[in-house]
Amino acid sequence: MQLMEKGEGKNETAIMEFILLGFGDLPELQTLLVLIFLVIYIATMAGNILIVALVVADQHLHTPMYFFLGNLSCLETCYSSTVLPRLLASLLTGDRTISVPGCITQFHFFGSLVTTECSLLAAMSYDRYLAICKPLYYGTLMNVQLCLQLAAGSWISGFLICTIFTCVTSQLIFCGPNEIDHFFCDFTSLIQLSCSDTSQITPLIYIFSFLDAVCPFLLTLASYICIIATILGIPSTTGRQKAFSTCSSHLIVVALFYGTIMIVYMLPKSGTWRALNKVFSVCYTVLTPLANPLIYSLRNGEVQESLRNTVRRAVPLTKNPDELNEMKI
Numbered sequence: 001m002q003l004m005e006k007g008e009g010k011n012e013t014a015i016m017e018f019i020l021l022g023f024g025d026l027p028e029l030q031t032l033l034v035l036i037f038l039v040i041y042i043a044t045m046a047g048n049i050l051i052v053a054l055v056v057a058d059q060h061l062h063t064p065m066y067f068f069l070g071n072l073s074c075l076e077t078c079y080s081s082t083v084l085p086r087l088l089a090s091l092l093t094g095d096r097t098i099s100v101p102g103c104i105t106q107f108h109f110f111g112s113l114v115t116t117e118c119s120l121l122a123a124m125s126y127d128r129y130l131a132i133c134k135p136l137y138y139g140t141l142m143n144v145q146l147c148l149q150l151a152a153g154s155w156i157s158g159f160l161i162c163t164i165f166t167c168v169t170s171q172l173i174f175c176g177p178n179e180i181d182h183f184f185c186d187f188t189s190l191i192q193l194s195c196s197d198t199s200q201i202t203p204l205i206y207i208f209s210f211l212d213a214v215c216p217f218l219l220t221l222a223s224y225i226c227i228i229a230t231i232l233g234i235p236s237t238t239g240r241q242k243a244f245s246t247c248s249s250h251l252i253v254v255a256l257f258y259g260t261i262m263i264v265y266m267l268p269k270s271g272t273w274r275a276l277n278k279v280f281s282v283c284y285t286v287l288t289p290l291a292n293p294l295i296y297s298l299r300n301g302e303v304q305e306s307l308r309n310t311v312r313r314a315v316p317l318t319k320n321p322d323e324l325n326e327m328k329i
Contacts, residue, residue, distance in 0.1 A: 015178045017097045018193070022090055022183035023278075034091045040290050041084040047293030048073040048080075051303070058306040064142045065131070065246075068124045069296060071151050072253075075120065076289035079113040082106060083184045083285050090183075100174060103185040108166040110184060110285075115212040116158030121254050122216035123150040125223035128247040133230045161212045168204065172196045181274060184285065213261075220254055249296050256291060260284035 023033055055061045055070035086106065090096045098106070127150075130138045165187060172194040180189045187205070191198050227247060234240045260283040267277045297303050 015100065015174050015176055017099045017178065018103050018174075018185070019179045020086075020090060020096050020098055020183060020185070021179055021181045022087065022096060024096060030091055034088060037084060037088055037091070037286070040286055041080060041088065044080045044084075044286075044290040044293075045077060047297070048077045048289065050307075051293050051296065052077075054303065054306045054310065057310070061302065061306055064127050064147045065124070066302075067147050068120065068127060068151065071154070072117070072120055072124070073293060075113055075117055076292055078109070079117070080286070080289045082110045082113065087183050098185065103180075103190070104166060104169055107169065107185045107187060107190065108162055111165060111187060112159040112162035114158075115162055116154050117257065118213050118216040119154035119157055120151070121250075121257065122219040122223075123154055124250050125220040125227075125254065126150070128250060129223040129227055131246060132227050132243050158212070161208055164204075165208065168201055172198070182278065182281070184281075217258055220258075224251065224254075249300055252295050253288075253292055257284060257288050260288065 023029070026033070051073040052070050055066045055073075083106075086098070127142055130142050134141065169187065169190055172190065173196045174190075174193055175195040177193065180193065182189055191201065191205075224247075231240050231243045234243060260280050263280045264277055264284065267273050267280070297307070
């Protein structure tokens with residue numbers, strides 16, 4: 001098969017695996033990094049699974065806002081699992097190789113979940129827009145059917161768009177070099193390493209990047225411009241604080257997620273900036289999924305109350321099994 005080279009136009013043998021350099025240039029910190037990432041992964045999984053369980057179990061949380069929050073926490077659980085287990089394995093074993101199909105598969109799920117999160121955050125911001133700017137019509141407009149459509153649309157569009165990227169990527173030929181200076185497989189790295197002709201892929205990247213990231217961001221931004229304008233128009237200080245408290249957690253999550261992503265993709269990819277790029281990538285791939293349950297639980301009274309009620313119901317059952325038996329008798 002004739003290869004379409006980017007470079008000098010000579011045929012080379014296709015490579016079968018990549019090397020994820022990750023944090024291999026910091027051998028003295030390997031043990032510390034393993035401990036840090038392991039604690040983060042356990043805390044992320046526990047926090048997000050707890051929020052999903054609370055949203056499902058507590059009738060008081062069966063509202064549109066918490067329905068979307070449950071979807072977000074479920075997404076973050078999957079999101080963390082596409083990156084951290086592989087990173088931990090490479091730090092523990094020192095084996096930084098990943099097969100080409102394995103790399104493309106990781107990119108597929110990671111990219112799909114990131115895209116889904118962009119759409120889901122936009123849906124959540126629209127929910128807050130209706131709650132604050134259209135309170136009289138909120139119950140009618142944000143009904144069960146619309147909630148399901150927005151959530152399903154976020155998941156389907158995320159995976160559909162990224163499936164197109166994956167199909168394109170799977171047709172590329174890689175013939176060296178095979179080192180990826182990152183701790184996970186992303187689309188930019190794969191394109192740069194390909195020795196196929198990628199000139200026709202570049203416009204496709206811009207089109208779908210606009211659809212899956214820029215459009216949801218603009219919708220989120222427009223929603224919050226309207227929300228802030230409405231809040232500033234409330235005459236009483238108490239009213240403004242109450243209105244802002246209903247969307248402050250989501251606003252922090254949006255700022256953290258989009259802020260770090262913008263920094264990652266706007267920073268130069270060479271020299272000192274490359275190491276900084278990797279640090280900010282840790283923020284949106286590792287720390288953001290951990291921060292979301294903390295932000296929502298620490299700043300949300302309803303989630304805290306639901307957690308307290310769950311603990312109250314569980315503690316007597318664990319402390320007084322004899323009393324439970326007496327009740328049954």
